[in-house]
Amino acid sequence: MPTMKLEIVTAERQVFSGDVTTIIAEGTEGQMTVLPKHAPLITMLAPGELVIRKDGDEQYMVISGGFMEVMPEKVILLADACERSDEIDLERATAAKQRAEDRLKSITPDIDQSRAEAALRRSIARLHVAEKRRRGPGYRPSV
Numbered sequence: 637m638p639t640m641k642l643e644i645v646t647a648e649r650q651v652f653s654g655d656v657t658t659i660i661a662e663g664t665e666g667q668m669t670v671l672p673k674h675a676p677l678i679t680m681l682a683p684g685e686l687v688i689r690k691d692g693d694e695q696y697m698v699i700s701g702g703f704m705e706v707m708p709e710k711v712i713l714l715a716d717a718c719e720r721s722d723e724i725d726l727e728r729a730t731a732a733k734q735r736a737e738d739r740l741k742s743i744t745p746d747i748d749q750s751r752a753e754a755a756l757r758r759s760i761a762r763l764h765v766a767e768k769r770r771r772g773p774g775y776r777p778s779v
């Protein structure tokens with residue numbers, strides 16, 4: 637199967653570098669599937685799940701927003717933060733979700749609602765990806 641090079645970097649580290657056959661990412665306009673020789677483009681990514689495939693192997697990651705540059709032979713993903721499914725700290729994500737929900741419930745003038753909503757999306761994406769890893773590829777979250 638044809639492959640393309642994928643590099644995922646944050647300001648802190650290189651999260652992934654290797655050859656892959658498929659990338660499924662959450663663009664701000666919806667889910668995108670990228671295959672080798674895709675037309676060049678640059679797009680913004682929403683906080684959410686990233687799936688990469690090679691030789692029948694599927695890896696899950698969480699991206700908390702960023703940019704993706706697609707070229708025919710190479711894709712570069714610049715992420716605000718990114719964790720592989722095995723790096724996700726479940727307790728931390730659960731606490732972050734609770735905090736964001738509490739903030740959204742107690743709407744007062746000093747609450748930045750969009751910030752709390754973004755934190756909620758990140759925590760939910762982390763929990764989904766960690767759960768997917770635990771349950772296997774067929775698992776589809778209900779929330």
Ligand code: ATP
Pocket residue numbers: 700717718719723724725726728729732755758759762
């Ligand atoms: P928290 O409130 O728990 O810090 P957050 O959504 O505000 O969560 P980010 O700003 O997205 O966190 O990320 C800050 C750093 O912490 C990044 O390096 C990110 O990869 C890491 N990180 C955040 N949450 C988790 C988690 N649940 N498990 C592992 N790493 C995490």
